Amino acid sequence: MLDQGISDLLEDRQGSVLETKADGATAAIRCGTRSAAGSVSQRACVFCGSRVVLYPIADALHLVHGPAGCAAYTWDIRGALSSGPALHRHSFTTDLRETDVVYGGAAKLEKALRALIAQHDPKTAFVYSTCIVGLIGDDVDAVCRRVEADCGIPVIPVDSEGFKGTKKDGYKAACAAIARLVGTSVDPAVPPAPPRSVAGINILGEFNLAGEAWMIRDTYARMGVPVVATLTGDARVDTVRRAHTACFNVVQCSGSMLGLAALLEEKYGQPYRRVSYFGLEDMAQALYDVADLFADSDPGMAARAEALVAEEMARVLPLLAPFRKDLEGARAAIYVGGAFKAHSLIKALRHLGMQTVVVGSQTGNKEDYERLQQLCDPATIILDDSNPVELSRFVLEKKADLLIGGVKERPIAYKLGLAFCDHNHERKIPLAGFEGMVNLAREVHGSVTSPVWKWSARRRA
Amino acid sequence: MNEDAPEYAVNPCKVCAPLGASLAFKGVAGAVPLLHGSQGCATYIRRYLISHFRDPVDIASSSFDEMAAVFGGRDSLTRALDNVTTSYAPALIGVATTCLSESIGDDVADILRHYQPAEGRDCARVHVSTPSYAGTHLDGYYATVLALVQALAEGGPALDLVDLFPGIVCPEDLRWLKRTARQFGLEPCLLPDYSDTLDGGQWTEYCRLPPGGTTLAQIKQAGRARASVELGWSQGARETAGRYLNRDFGIPCHGLGLPVGIEATDAFLAALCRISGRPVPGELEAERARLLDAYADAHKVLAGQRAVVFGDEDTAIALALFLAEIGVTPALVASGGTGALAAVGAAFPALQGLDATFLPDTDFGRLGEAARLARPTLLVGHSKGSKLARELDLPLVRVGFPVHDRFGAARLTTLGYAGSHRLFDDMVNGILADRQAKSSIGYFYF
Helix, strand or coil, X not given: CHHHHHHCCCHHHCCCEEECCCCCCCCXXXXXXXXXCCXXXXXCCHHHHHHHHHCCCCCEEEEEECCHHHHHHCCCCCCECCCCCCHHHCCEECCCCHHXXXXXXXHHHHHHHHHHHHHHCCCEEEEXXXXXXXXXXXXXXXXXXXXXXXXXXXEEEECCCCCCCCHXXXXXXXXXXXXXXXXXXXXXXXXXXCCCCCCCEEEEEECCECCHHHHHHHHHHHHCCCEEEEEECCCCHHHHHCHHHCCEEEECCHHHHHHHHHHHHHHHCCCEEECCCCCHHHHHHHHHHHHHHCCCCCCCHHHHHHHHHHHHHHHHHHHHHHHHHHHCCCEEEEEECCHHHHHHHHHHXXXXXXXXXXXXXXXXXXXXXXXXXXXXXXXXXXEECCCHHHHXXXXXXXXCCEEEECCCCHHHHHHCCCEEEECCCCCCCCCCHHHHHHHHHHHHHHHHCCHHHHHCHHHHC | CCCCCCCCEECECCCCHHHHHHHHHXXXXXXXXXXXXXXXXXXXXXHHHHHHHCCCCCCEECCCCHHHHHHCCHHHHHHHXXXXXXXXXXXXXXXXXXXXXXXXXXXXXXXXXXXXXXXXXXXXXXXXXXXXXXXCHHHHHHHHHHHHXXXXXXXXXXXXXXXXXXXXXXXXXXXXXXXXXXXXXXXXXXXXXXXXXXXXXXXXXXXXXXXXXXXXXXXXXXXXCCEEEEXXXXXXXXCCHHHHHHHHHCCCEEEECCCEHHHHHHHHHHHHHHHHCCCCCHHHHHHHHHHXXXXXXHHHHHCCCEEEXXXXXXXXXXXXXXXXXXXXXXXXXXXXXXXXXXXXXXXXXXXXXXXXXXXXXXXXXXXXXXXXXXXXXXXXXXXXXXXXXXXXXXXXXXXXXXXXXXXXXXXXXXXXXHHHHHXXXXXXXXXXXXXHHHCCCCCCCC
16 A cells, blocks of 8 residues: 555655555654645745744734734734733734835844834844845844944844755744844843753753643642743743753754754753653653752752652543543644654554554754654654645544644544644644643543534545 | 834734735635745634634744745745645645745746646646735735736626625625625625635534635626726725736726715615616615614714724725714724825715824824824724724724624625615614713613
């Protein structure tokens, strides 16, 4: 079936889809490349990558330099919560017009920056370049330098022109912007060099969707680990600037922030670990890993972590049991932004008695996909940078009952009478941590067991 | 171009032209929109449209990279055409440009002319120029309707057809337009018609080309209609599909506003009477009578109400006229559109003498400031106004595009007597719900 299936793919998509083998041998998947023209990729662009990473910094001005569309489509698009200021939830744009494209938009950008900084008194300003700015060649860096000198706050250009790579390049540009802030604290109490005096960690790649960063910080606090900065969930510019004083970095959503972790390790000697907060095992592992980092300075932490995990497991597992009873044997398809999250979801679904039969991501890398193949059962479809035609085909071929994805995947599921769970940036329900596992179970259960599916055209056909 | 253009926007009250182009192309049977630009343009627009319609919206992209930006997008576009043709076997590929492809000067018409499809896989290809920095989604939508008609319409002996070119309205309103034309014995050529393609039923397999839409054969016949009716005041003196058909094919063009409320619906039906030579059907007369009765029943709830209205220019003007008709002051009429909102709006006698302010080319930053001065009691517009409604603690009657914080955007009708009746009830009930929620005692009866 596979051979015939693969031949049915677009030529440009050959090699980006594979089926796991019975003997467990892994194969290389084509990934990390530009989306095939005309393939109806679910990916957005470089700008999107930068925007999602920096967006949650709540007391920064996020100014999109370009036509209004780019800013309008990303206005308050994510559920990244703030415990205080909410400047990030506004959509600021230079709203470039035809004249600006002809005569240049730099003067307009400068005026907009000065006016908006005066009005909103942000702690820093990020200026996102869009496609057109890359073309007309506005000297955004020079404008930012001038305004920074006059206004006394960091004004940071983000090289996020949509066409200059993929979403991953946008992550890189955002990480470079954050790196410019780290270690620049103006608070005299914060040392410029990392003193290791604060025995805390930074959490990278955690965006506080539905308040998840708060839950995770609480959990670490119970272990006795303070969090210096969360990058960038519920972040403030000042906490970002202090991030160099943490002892270690943990990196969740590794696709977006692994680059920053490497950079911080090089510059400030902060070692890092990749973690995931989704699912019970991975959440537990994320706590053990941090305890391990502190093994020398706080040898008692490992025991505290174990006690915490035991307590949470004892609380949560009985809550999952009734959901599992109904979900046992159901089949899931997963299509998410980063492949690292998919790893956790496969394990989390197993706790609910569910098998993953299709799994893919927008931005996974070779190692992610190799690990995915090792994790999955034989005959699971694995895809990189997929599209509606492929996704719908494989969920049907593999008889999935549930699709986990985002807004663009949702109607594919519903049209075909499949259950759906939103695990993307718009989610309103926290799915991380121990409590998040219970929420995930409730979400999945509520959709899979809904009586509406018995009326679905496909299931009745 | 526009010396008065604001220096920046805070919370835009518009989206860009390629979205309107994509929406219009989705209204053609078997069409796949293809945006010639960065991958993000197509994906963001898909996401935005899906949030509103809650149905799949497949839009292809030529996925520009740096090489394409430097050396031109011919290869990318050609590859995209190949892949869309292979994957979707469409009847039409609608190519819309973006800021990127417009600014590097790609000659898209030439690329399409010289495109060699694979054997047996030819399809129609229509191109529209929609740089994202010019105009709004509504302008992109009209430009696309015009491009489709220019590319496909042909002349010939007259048929019992009427060409209907509405502004951006909901799928249920599109169905009403078709139904109504047929009630007058006229076969509608409704362009675009996304009533089924974006508001369809459940599928047994993934429909790469969702059923529905105006067929290419129908668009071809647009040049043989008895008349055309264009609904929406936004385009001013600009070239439109109706004007083009009038000039090149001699088809009389009736330029009207969106038929919202009694007066505007009367005008639309009067046009259909003239075109068909038939009287208004009794069924519609009955709907009209029920709407008038509802006006009477609820007029006291509406007395003294002041509304802030926002949306695309067609919608904002039509809603302002409707509000004036039912006794609500359209205190602030706002749009992100850069066209002639104020000039057109102020030209209506019905709106003169009212304490109405027109705010064109706005964002929600300025709209919010003006709204506070307008002393409103309710907001009427799309979901992007929900933050302002929260700030002002006023009810928002959701209508127009986009509505992505409620379900049923496809059925938020405004057209005709029945469609206006739904809106009227929603508005009255929105006011009552707000009053009930804020009352210290609550009410059983109103």
